[in-house]
Amino acid sequence: MAEIVSLAEAVERAIHDGDAVAMEGFTHLIPFAAGHEVIRQRRRDLTLIRMTPDLVYDQLIGAGCARKLIFSWGGNPGVGSLHRFRDAVENSWPVPLEIEEHSHAGMANRYLAGASGIPFAVLRGYNGTGLEMVSGGHGTDPTIKPITCPFTGETLTAVSALRPDVAVIHAQRADRTGNVQLWGITGVQKEVVLASARSVVTVEEIVDELDPRPGAVVLPGWTVTFVAWAPGGAHPSYALGYTVRDNDYYVAWDAIARDRETFTRWLDDQVYAVPAGQK
Amino acid sequence: MTSVEQAGLSEAAYTADEMMTVSAARALRDGMTCFVGIGLPSAAANLARATHAPSLVLIYESGTIGAKPGRLPLSIGDGMLAETADAVVSVPEIFNYWLQPGRIDVGFLGAAQIDKFGNINTTVIGGDYGHPKVRLPGAGGAPEIAASCREVIVVVRQNHRSFVERVDFVTSVGYGSGPGDRERLGLTGAGPKKIITDLGVLEPDPKALEFTLTGFYPGVSASAAKERTGWDLAIAPQPEIIAAPTPAELDALRRFQGHARSHQ
Numbered sequence: 001m002a003e004i005v006s007l008a009e010a011v012e013r014a015i016h017d018g019d020a021v022a023m024e025g026f027t028h029l030i031p032f033a034a035g036h037e038v039i040r041q042r043r044r045d046l047t048l049i050r051m052t053p054d055l056v057y058d059q060l061i062g063a064g065c066a067r068k069l070i071f072s073w074g075g076n077p078g079v080g081s082l083h084r085f086r087d088a089v090e091n092s093w094p095v096p097l098e099i100e101e102h103s104h105a106g107m108a109n110r111y112l113a114g115a116s117g118i119p120f121a122v123l124r125g126y127n128g129t130g131l132e133m134v135s136g137g138h139g140t141d142p143t144i145k146p147i148t149c150p151f152t153g154e155t156l157t158a159v160s161a162l163r164p165d166v167a168v169i170h171a172q173r174a175d176r177t178g179n180v181q182l183w184g185i186t187g188v189q190k191e192v193v194l195a196s197a198r199s200v201v202t203v204e205e206i207v208d209e210l211d212p213r214p215g216a217v218v219l220p221g222w223t224v225t226f227v228a229w230a231p232g233g234a235h236p237s238y239a240l241g242y243t244v245r246d247n248d249y250y251v252a253w254d255a256i257a258r259d260r261e262t263f264t265r266w267l268d269d270q271v272y273a274v275p276a277g278q279k
Numbered sequence: 280m281t282s283v284e285q286a287g288l289s290e291a292a293y294t295a296d297e298m299m300t301v302s303a304a305r306a307l308r309d310g311m312t313c314f315v316g317i318g319l320p321s322a323a324a325n326l327a328r329a330t331h332a333p334s335l336v337l338i339y340e341s342g343t344i345g346a347k348p349g350r351l352p353l354s355i356g357d358g359m360l361a362e363t364a365d366a367v368v369s370v371p372e373i374f375n376y377w378l379q380p381g382r383i384d385v386g387f388l389g390a391a392q393i394d395k396f397g398n399i400n401t402t403v404i405g406g407d408y409g410h411p412k413v414r415l416p417g418a419g420g421a422p423e424i425a426a427s428c429r430e431v432i433v434v435v436r437q438n439h440r441s442f443v444e445r446v447d448f449v450t451s452v453g454y455g456s457g458p459g460d461r462e463r464l465g466l467t468g469a470g471p472k473k474i475i476t477d478l479g480v481l482e483p484d485p486k487a488l489e490f491t492l493t494g495f496y497p498g499v500s501a502s503a504a505k506e507r508t509g510w511d512l513a514i515a516p517q518p519e520i521i522a523a524p525t526p527a528e529l530d531a532l533r534r535f536q537g538h539a540r541s542h543q
């Protein structure tokens with residue numbers, strides 16, 4: 001059964017230096033408050049995993065928390081570049097960042113394999129792309145390989161399973177025994193929690209009883225390690241039914257992140273100076 | 280001067296980007312299923328749905344199937360996409376059950392670089408992969424959209440940086456190095472059928488599969504199109520002069536974009 005603890009305690013107990021950490025949420029339900037707590041606790045050498053490393057990973061990378069990034073699309077949606085991510089890849093600032101790059105279909109299937117407890121997943125994908133080369137045969141640790149169907153002889157693509165040390169997600173609600181409920185765009189959150197050794201779920205609300213919701217994903221409390229109450233914890237992303245996406249923030253981030261000094265000031269003022277659980 | 284050059288047109292009442300978006304919207308037929316990339320493709324797909332294609336099924340990689348947004352979404356995961364969708368499915372499901380089997384009619388993509396065989400780069404420009412001059416966002420859903428949709432339409436501004444002889448990195452495959460490559464690679468969709476730019480429309484030569492300019496917008500010259508292309512661009516013998524945006528198209532587009540701006 002999940003333990004209900006403060007966000008600071010959840011991060012302190014679940015996430016350690018050097019861990020592989022997957023914070024998921026496909027535009028919706030992105031666990032920003034948890035990401036900021038990881039920065040505040042100054043975790044280092046993390047392997048960060050995420051399909052769409054948007055602002056939250058730009059912030060973690062710029063703060064020097066990451067050694068490696070495993071991803072499929074690293075941009076500011078509808079706005080442009082992630083400048084801290086680019087600075088790390090192009091100029092190794094503040095520290096060098098190793099990358100392992102996939103497509104969305106490949107990443108989704110890698111989580112699916114991890115959740116299923118099998119070493120790889122099969123898809124039609126990557127054929128003829130540069131990704132097949134950079135994340136396939138020529139790498140030191142290839143994660144894409146061709147595979148022959150044992151029934152038809154057709155050549156398909158295998159991708160290795162992702163088994164993160166820690167999954168971090170944000171959800172609308174949990175009950176007092178740690179059962180978690182999320183709805184709207186649910187992305188790969190179920191898969192990432194089931195694929196990971198431990199998990200941290202921040203929620204908008206903790207309720208006595210979870211009434212059924214059409215289309216909701218429910219993660220039973222015994223599949224979750226820690227639940228932390230963090231209302232508004234997805235901001236500037238959103239939690240459908242609770243908050244709306246702060247598009248202005250995404251647009252404003254471009255100027256903050258473009259420059260190392262304005263970014264460092266932002267870190268000091270908006271993350272380090274703010275106690276956990278406040279915003 | 281070639282026959283298609285039209286000098287001396289008075290200042291247009293619409294921008295080149297608006298013409299491009301309208302032209303891209305017209306490429307979508309009513310009732311199609313369309314896998315939509317964010318940015319220019321999303322604006323065009325939403326314009327099509329607001330004008331001539333009310334039954335166009337918009338599918339976003341966030342898992343929203345049949346989304347009917349009332350304004351232009353900034354991201355592929357805006358709340359209104361989920362709230363207006365016929366169905367919302369998980370991300371593994373949208374790629375495995377919906378895209379991979381070839382259920383989707385058209386993939387609508389953008390590009391940072393595109394080459395004469397319609398291969399798309401959204402990964403790195405310049406340098407080598409490990410030390411790129413410019414690091415772009417990467418693949419997202421595009422490689423499998425380009426592989427598995429029945430056909431692909433690309434919307435991209437045409438200039439020397441974006442229209443190159445050969446892309447620096449193949450993120451999404453068009454026709455590879457030419458005829459026979461898609462079949463050899465086992466790509467199930469037919470590949471890119473149109474590149475729609477701010478100058479006109481390019482279509483693949485039926486035999487060589489090299490993209491050729493087959494349509495111009497009013498006021499665009501063949502020399503301008505050649506000038507803004509990084510390969511020796513062929514022009515169709517009788518290129519179409521594409522009609523300017525109608526007042527209804529412009530009005531619908533500006534209504535959408537005005538809404539988008541007011542939400543920024």
